[in-house]
Amino acid sequence: MLPNRMNLNRTTEERLKKLKQFTGISPNVSSRIAFYRSIESDFRYSAESAKKLDGSLVLDKVTWLGDTQLITELTLKLTYPELDEKGKMAAWASTC
Template structure:
């Protein structure tokens, strides 16, 4: 469902980099935790305007790690079958909404 490579929003990326400096926890680990925290809160809506993605583009296996299948199943459960780019956008918006 998700593409093999995708990015966070620029705003999220900057915050996760600051958190890494503060805590030593890598952005991909923080993103996993934030995604599920956001899922607990509920669905996110896509903004009408374009969102800006950051420069940190990682492989799906790096972003999601051992939670890859679970993450994709959660997206399918809440949003139905999505095209790859839209699934990545919603994933990034979930991570952003939990910060």
């Protein structure tokens, strides 16, 4: 469902890198945590507030999502049934 290569916006990347410096948690793990916390807190992505995914950190889906790949994709599918692949990637990236 999600593209094999994914990226974030530049601001989010910088936040994840700073978080790694302070906590030692890698950006891919902290982005997974952020995604599930956003789902728990009822945050919902809207295309109107979408940010351009212009970051330089591009990783494959397996690296970003790890063991949570299947459940993350299913959660996105259930939460945003109207979005296409790119829309779901933008929704995922907006939660990080």
